[in-house]
Amino acid sequence: MNMLLLNGPNLNRLGKREPHIYGNETLEMIENRLKSLASQHGFDLQCFQSNHEGELVDRIHLAEDEGCDGIILNPGAFTHYSYAIRDAIASVAVPVIEVHLSNIHKREEFRHTSVLAAECEGQIAGFGSYGYEMAFYSFLHRFKRGMENG
Structure with missing residues (x-):
């Protein structure tokens, strides 16, 4: 199974950027932890971060072309x-x-609306970096359930 961890703008600054909001972990630390977790469960996890909208769009398209099972x-x-x-x-x-x-x-009112949420399977917010693991476990559960059903 192949998964993609995709991070947008300013997340390359984790650990330095507003640690009282975003914590002290760097993106590299989060990626390494999630790669290890994925490997333990037989998944290959690719990681990509960009501050540029078009690069994120291209990577989403490429994920499907590469047979990615979840983002x-x-x-x-x-x-x-x-x-x-x-x-x-x-x-x-x-x-x-x-x-x-x-x-x-x-947080600020402008942050309350996600224009992406309606196209996503779900949204996880407010659990710090553990939210990434929660998303991984959600996919893991989904894939196991799919295997059991056929």
Whole structure:
């Protein structure tokens, strides 16, 4: 099984950027932890981060072309206004789970709306970096259930 961990703008600054909101872990630490978790369960996890909307769109398209089974996506600020990323998610058959480190619904009002959520399998927000693991376990459960059903 193949999965993609996709991170949007400014997430390359984790560990330095507003640690009181986003924590002290770096993106590399999160990626390594998730890769290890995926490997323990027989998954291959690819990681990609970009501050550029078009690169994220291209990577979503490529995920389907490569036979990816699921995408864990933290779109960062693109959550609130990127119809291009929303349309990219809608254009592929790969399920996507949206993840946010902070609880976007308890923050500034502009962060309360996700234009992506309606195209995603679900949204996980407010659990810090553990939200990535929650998304992984959600996919794991989904894949196991699919194998049992045929």
